[in-house]
Amino acid sequence: MKALVFNGPKNIQYESFDDPIITNNRNLILKVEKCSICGSDLHMYHGDVIGTKLDYSQPMPKFCTGHETIGEVVEVGSGVSKHMIGDRLVIAGGKGCGQCKRCLRGEINLCEQSGLGGDVGAYGIMPGLNGGHAEYLEVHFADISAVKIPGGVSDEQAILLTDALATGYYGVKMANVKPGDSVAVIGQGPVGLMAAEAALAVGASRVYCIDPDEARRNLSAHFGGIPLSPAEAIERIREDTNGIGIDAVIEAVGVGPTLKQAVRLLRWGGSLCVLGILQKGTELPLQIMQAKSLNFHAGIAGVVNLWEELIPLVQGGRIQGKGVFTHEFSLADGAEAFRLFDAHEDGVIKVMMTL
Structure with a gap:
């Protein structure tokens, strides 16, 4: 597949990357339709530090960026019960272990495995948990971390529900x-x-x-x-x-x-x-x-445990998010999208990338 790949500070490139496979029967594969760049992605872009372990100024294995993603299910693990092939989903920006009491309540940000190593955290900010700036994304613990795009919610609003x-x-x-x-x-x-x-x-x-x-x-x-x-x-x-x-x-x-x-x-x-x-x-x-x-x-938002309250506010028009997306790029032009977003040029607020 093609994806935006982190090659070091200010060096995110559109290039070939291995297709994702289902690594746990509770996961699914999403064909990405639209994705966006988060302001927190710029810490990675600048070579900053996030948390206690991620220092982007230091060499690290390549990985696909991005944690704001919507798309269509194309493959489902045998342990997934809420989603099926053809569903269009909003994906929470991060994942937990999927098993602890915090994750099961949707409080992925408070996963009990956080700080114990592994790939708990946001998609697309570290090796081992590839992100959604790509043609395909493996969505972990999909019954917990994804929801069908509801009626009355536009694609732009669905992207905003992933994180911002x-x-x-x-x-x-x-x-x-x-x-x-x-x-x-x-x-x-x-x-x-x-x-x-x-x-x-x-x-x-x-x-x-x-x-x-x-x-x-x-x-x-x-x-x-x-x-x-x-x-x-x-x-x-x-x-x-x-x-x-x-x-x-x-x-x-x-x-x-x-x-x-x-x-x-x-x-x-x-x-x-x-x-x-x-x-x-x-x-x-x-x-x-x-x-x-x-x-x-x-703190960091749990995302999933907020959807129950947030989605009705969007559907009812009380939160609309008008004007937040100011620019649109193809994923192939993602390197320029990152540059523009970082430079605050041309009145940019938020960038949508389409596939």
Whole structure:
């Protein structure tokens, strides 16, 4: 088959790769129809570090990239009961062991095998768990980690359900956003935009959408967000809250300056959820967080356990994801898609790749 293959930092190439086979009877083979690039893929692209083990600046075996994928089932393992050949599926961005109590509840992000080695984790970020930027993908533990594309959900929305929308919604839940709350979302890439739209969908009274890129932050206005530049955010929010501060902040960048801004924006007793992938040495103002009695969460979305709540919000039109996909490429031009997405050229927000 053909696939986008990681050959080192800023060296992702469209090339031949071995076809996947079913390695466990609970798995299936998906013929990929559409896929996308996640912002977290850029850490790999830059040669950064993810977690404690993945240092992309160091040599490693080749692997297919990508964890945002939809497509059609073409082969099914004997242990798969929920899916059959011809079904069109949304695939969760990651996999767990498929057997522990966390995985069986859909909390793949909390798999009990995490940290014990093996190929638990997101598709397409490491050797041994090839991703969906390819003509075919082996989907692991498919009864747990995949769902049929529901009626009333477009292909673009289905791609968002694989990761970006689920992650944004996870931020809303972990920041404990309640009806009537004021919310700020720092970073208006795809995940930040989805977090902002999801916050409004669950009843937030005001959602401030903060980003230095005017075009990105202004995209939030069509679903009711309040676009702000970082320079004006603190003063505007203090004015709007009579100096008290905001109820919840969702940080979708993962760098020191935005984390510090998040803490400054919050009221005493407010909630902060960090979705941005943090690099080693990232500073967090813990002394201020403690003094303000902030609630804090940083984590990776489970995706699967969020679908039951999320899919009806999409089907009912409360979350639409309009305007997130700004560019479309063929998979064969995936190297250029990565370059454009990384460079933030031509107003790019999110890239769709088709086969």
